[in-house]
Amino acid sequence: MHEPAVPHLAAADPEIAGLVHAEARRQFEKIRLIPSENYVSTAVLEATGTVLTNKYSEGYAGKRYYEGQQVIDPIETIAAERAKALFGADHANVQPYSGSPANLAVYLAFLTPGDTILSMDLPMGGHLTHGSPVSITGKWFRPVHYGVRRETGRVDMDDVREIALRERPKMIIAGGTAIPRTIEFAAFAEIAREVGAILLADMAHIAGLVAGGAHPTPVGHADVVSTTTHKTLRGPRGAMLLSTAEHAKVIDKAVFPGLQGGPHNHTTAAIAVALKEASQPSFKDYAANVVANAQALGEALLERGFDLVSGGTDNHLLLVDLTNKGVTGKIAAKALDAAGVELNFNTVPFDPRRPFDPSGLRLGSPAVTTRGLGAKEMVHIATWIDEAVAVAARAGSLDALVEPEPAGELARIAGEIRELLTGFPMPGYVVQD
Numbered sequence: 128m129h130e131p132a133v134p135h136l137a138a139a140d141p142e143i144a145g146l147v148h149a150e151a152r153r154q155f156e157k158i159r160l161i162p163s164e165n166y167v168s169t170a171v172l173e174a175t176g177t178v179l180t181n182k183y184s185e186g187y188a189g190k191r192y193y194e195g196q197q198v199i200d201p202i203e204t205i206a207a208e209r210a211k212a213l214f215g216a217d218h219a220n221v222q223p224y225s226g227s228p229a230n231l232a233v234y235l236a237f238l239t240p241g242d243t244i245l246s247m248d249l250p251m252g253g254h255l256t257h258g259s260p261v262s263i264t265g266k267w268f269r270p271v272h273y274g275v276r277r278e279t280g281r282v283d284m285d286d287v288r289e290i291a292l293r294e295r296p297k298m299i300i301a302g303g304t305a306i307p308r309t310i311e312f313a314a315f316a317e318i319a320r321e322v323g324a325i326l327l328a329d330m331a332h333i334a335g336l337v338a339g340g341a342h343p344t345p346v347g348h349a350d351v352v353s354t355t356t357h358k359t360l361r362g363p364r365g366a367m368l369l370s371t372a373e374h375a376k377v378i379d380k381a382v383f384p385g386l387q388g389g390p391h392n393h394t395t396a397a398i399a400v401a402l403k404e405a406s407q408p409s410f411k412d413y414a415a416n417v418v419a420n421a422q423a424l425g426e427a428l429l430e431r432g433f434d435l436v437s438g439g440t441d442n443h444l445l446l447v448d449l450t451n452k453g454v455t456g457k458i459a460a461k462a463l464d465a466a467g468v469e470l471n472f473n474t475v476p477f478d479p480r481r482p483f484d485p486s487g488l489r490l491g492s493p494a495v496t497t498r499g500l501g502a503k504e505m506v507h508i509a510t511w512i513d514e515a516v517a518v519a520a521r522a523g524s525l526d527a528l529v530e531p532e533p534a535g536e537l538a539r540i541a542g543e544i545r546e547l548l549t550g551f552p553m554p555g556y557v558v559q560d
């Protein structure tokens with residue numbers, strides 16, 4: 128059942144309490160490979176469930192628009208100071224509600240509608256808020272994009288420089304959501320300086336690796352760094368903006384009153400707790416293990432004939448092109464979910480298929496690493512993925528997955544996974560039945 132226990136919720140609203148327990152159990156019994164997800168500690172869970180949710184605090188510590196900030200001010204100050212210390216930044220704003228508003232605040236701080244931005248194209252591994260045509264950032268600004276090279280699956284910094292010199296963007300964004308290789312922040316900074324652009328580093332996916340020393344930091348290179356707090360960083364759902372002292376004021380004004388109202392104080396407290404956890408020596412081991420596990424999983428998948436974009440990974444994330452397996456990402460992801468392996472279908476660079484039914488899968492190691500799984504288990508996981516993808520390919524359609532033969536085979540794998548995971552405790556769940 129869910130831990131901490133929710134007896135009052137169970138009494139007041141058994142329907143929702145039942146669903147909370149069901150989700151806790153689902154998370155316990157599945158191999159969770161969505162690279163942007165994790166398991167937070169019980170301390171972080173507790174912080175998110177406190178009376179801090181009752182308080183409005185528009186403004187910043189010492190300058191609020193509501194009374195009664197005697198406790199909230201120190202909480203937000205502690206969170207910001209911990210963020211600055213952990214990442215070595217001059218300034219931290221811990222109020223953004225999540226990654227998209229954090230990025231939007233940066234646009235508001237530095238750009239006016241119609242300005243050009245240079246960022247990674249969404250189908251190449253970028254993010255919606257990096258100028259996708261369906262996002263406000265693509266509708267109100269003028270995005271130009273870089274991608275990866277077809278032969279290498281990697282960003283070529285000469286290509287980025289060439290586009291920047293041609294298009295003269297006002298802002299360059301480094302980072303994305305499906306990048307399996309090291310992001311060259313220093314090279315991005317050099318290009319940004321050359322063309323007089325602001326550099327925004329979106330390190331949402333890799334913030335925990337940066338904190339744990341397993342990926343080079345963008346701090347010291349980028350003018351502004353945006354990050355969510357709930358991915359590899361292993362905090363509550365939220366976000367932060369880090370900046371140089373020069374940009375502190377304009378960033379703060381953009382977040383509030385520019386874009387948002389009152390900060391979510393229970394989230395701020397939980398961010399502070401997560402940042403304290405991330406500053407402990409054990410977090411360095413976690414970050415190193417995240418990368419080691421992703422690489423072990425990648426090797427085991429390559430041995431089973433899977434085609435990895437860029438041939439492997441430097442970080443927590445793997446992008447698999449399933450074209451050679453004769454099955455689409457969507458059918459494979461659905462089959463894997465039934466088999467107890469949770470990941471997401473994803474476009475691969477130069478994907479000929481549509482985003483809602485693309486050629487690839489995106490997977491990663493943060494959550495399984497938090498559970499304590501290691502290199503040996505990564506080989507088991509690769510075997511199960513291989514088996515489930517083969518079932519999906521034989522079935523050939525979503526409808527056929529529920530027929531007795533594929534469904535039985537997928538249920539067999541799910542049973543083996545449940546068995547394995549009983550040996551790996553999960554914060555947020557206690558086995559009771």
Ligand code: DSN
Nearest residue numbers: 162163226254304305
């Ligand atoms: N939705 C996040 C991800 O899964 O990568 C990005 O915002």
